Amino acid sequence: MMATIRETLAEKGGWLRLAAVCAAPTLLALAFALAAGWLVPGRLTPGTFMRIFGLVDGPHPGFRRNHAKGVCVKGWFEGSREAASLSRAVLFRSRSPVVGRFALAGGMPFQDDEPEKVRSLALRIMPAHGGEWRMGINDIPVFPVRNAAEFNDFLLASRPDPQTHGPDPSRMAAFLARHPETQQALALLKTRAPTSGFADDTYNSLDSFTFINGEGTTTPVRWAMVPEQAARPPAGPGVGRDYLFHDLIEALARGPLRWHLVVTVGGAGDVTADPTVAWPAGRRQVDAGTLTLVRAESEDGGPCRGITYDPLILPEGIAPSDDPIPAARSAVYARSFALRSGEPEIASAISGADIRLGEP
């Protein structure tokens, strides 16, 4: 065999043949490295966000990299006929079990509850015969940035200064100077009046999605979970580090809590690609169904810990829009889920004992 190769190399153009044998796999490997971003140092990847969450909130192995402090809840969702005209998703025509999770924004799993901290509700709605829907929705009116790159810069601008341990105001000022849309969004966030707790709070999709009905008609939508419980202002700073969670556990022990899925239909000219911009008031709204939550469970061994609330797990009849944030969240959640699932489980701030204490 070596003799044949030597013969070939001795021919005119023989070395070119050898070059071609080496070049093809080399070029393919190079293309792969390029696709992987290994040759592009600044490329934003889900890993970038893992590092930044670590930088901003400190390392917390075993926990979600964001919205780390939370508690599981269980209940069901019952769709309404009204929504069925907008989306053919089966969950609007049935009653489906729900495994959800209330949480505080931020990657610190043992942070103190405070009235003004951003709260979130994550839901997994599971119709019996498929067509599952997951979402992670927040009690703020708009999202502060338009896309993943801006979120990266926003997080970096808000990271704590190693000297003062607080955010560096000059860094945030520099970011805001470049991003008037974030200034406007943060101004809207400031007008938010916090409610007394998780139970009387309204949670917004922030992102836009597309509903598709039986005729194939598509409708741009945003939605909110609006509580049946009357919204009350916070009674004060709250007693104890976990008072928001304890209040929720006690409320659920007293009886079911209900929210209405209020779907807002986008009008002409309403932007779907930019979650920093609120849609005008007065848009058509549809009561798409009722969420009933009946019990809380600790994340320790609870039903929500092993679930990632990926906002792009959508049923047939609901599709993404041109909003870039859900794809970024989906990619980053997948990374967070893979990392934390491989790390040792650490007891959650809200333990099984907390749940039992809250029950009569």
Added chain:
Amino acid sequence: MHPVEHFSLFARILHWLMAAMILAMLFIGIIMVTTVEPAYHRLVDLHRPLGISILLLAVVRLVNRWLIRVPPLPNTLPPALSLAARLSHIVLYVLMIALPLVGWGMLSAGAYPVVMWSGFVLPPILAHDPALFAVLRRLHTWLALILFGVVLVHLAAALMHGLLLRDDVLPSMTGGRGNRTADDSAS
């Protein structure tokens, strides 16, 4: 010039179709896990059904390979290389079947719906188990990188046969005619 013993037309179609699919799959996979751009979910939506298609085709191909005669490697090849060729093909078949299965199992263990297309979801093949999900997720990446490595070696070896040794190995899969070979020059 002697006639080249080709792989059957069916085997050749399967080979080139799957070559394109597997390369596409490897690139979709690596871009998908390293991006946070809107392309992410479109790539994921493509990755799942393409992976399952590769699994199905790989099974068809394996059966076909058992049933139909495969052109022998040239006897001019040193035994060590013959063995390497045989082993690398076993590795390729194992990975073509294992990678989609690990992907399917990984999504099952992670409680992700295994969506083929809107409205059609495959059943889970493993029970929900986050720790297992984490292991399979890492395994999926490593097996994919190994597959890419073996594909590169496979490509280099094919070109070595086609361009340097000029034996019947490459034309047996391209369907082309043979070059001058050691047998020819001897006859």
